[in-house]
Amino acid sequence: MKRVLAFALGAFISCGPALAADTPLSPALSPVDEWRADRAVILSTDAVTLDDFKWLARPIVVFADSPNDPRFIEQMELLAARADDLAERDVVVMVDTAPSANSALRKKLRPRGFMLALIGKDGGIKLRKPFPWDVRELSRTIDKMPVRKREIREGLTAE
Template identity: 55%
Template sequence: MKPFLALVLSSFLTPALGCSALADTAEQPALIQSGEGVNLASFQWHKRPVVVFADSPEDPRFSEQMAYLESEQQALLDRDVVVLTDTNPSAASPLRKALRPRGFMLVLVGKDGGVKLRKPHPWTVRELSRSIDKFPDRLREVEDRREK
C-alpha cells in the first residue's frame, strides 16, 4: 500500500513542481538580445549591457565571443548582464552611433550608463566577471546580498 501511495503522490507533485520551474525560467529575460533599436538609457541602474559589435555575423571573433557568452550564462545573469548584439554596420543603429565601433568590438557598459571597457578581441566570461566584480556598485550589491 505504501509504494502505491508514494506513486500517487509523486504523480500529483511532479507536474506542480515542473510548472513552477517553467514559470521561474519564463520570468527571466533573455540574456542575449538584438541591439537593433535599443536605447542604452533603458538599462540604466537595472542592467549592465555588454554590447558585441561585428561587421557580419560570420566574423570568427563574433562567433567566438558569442560561444563564450552562451557557455556561462548564469555567471552573467548573477551580475545583471544583458548581452546586445549588432552585426549590421549599414543600419547605423543608436548603439553604433553612441559607441562608434570599428569592426569587431566588445563594450561593457556599467549600470550608471558609462562605458567601462572596450576590447577589440573576444573576452571570456571569467575575464568579464572579474572586471565587473571590481566595480564599486557590484561590490555594494554583493554586500547587500550578504546582509539579507
C-alpha cells in the first residue's frame, strides 16, 4: 500500500516525532506527483522505489530504528532548517523508521540503526553517513556531481 508521511519538514519540527504516523496516499497521486506538488513532502520508503525518481530527483533516505532516535530527530531538524536548498537541488526526502517492515530500500541499502544515504539522479549511492549531516554539506556534495554541474550551467531543475 502506498503511503506518505503526513507531515512536511516544517511541521515535523513544530510537532516532533509524534507525527510519524502515516496516512494513505490519494490513489490519484503517485509518489512522484505528490513530490512535484509539494517539494517538502516526506515520503515513506514503503511507498516508493529509487526507480520512481531516477533522472528526476535526488533521494535522501533517512533510516532509524525508531522515530524517537535522537539522531533521526536531529537529521530531520537539519533538513527542515534548509528545505529550500534541498528543493533547489531536486531533493526528495524519504524516511524509514520501521526496521521490522523490511522495506525494499532497507534491503538494498542495509542500514544499521541510523543512516543517511544520498542517491544521485542516476540511482547510484553517492553518500552514506552513520550520523546526521548538515544540509550545507549535503548541498556541497550535490553541487560537485556532474549532473548538478550541468543543471547549474544550463539553468535546469526538475519539473
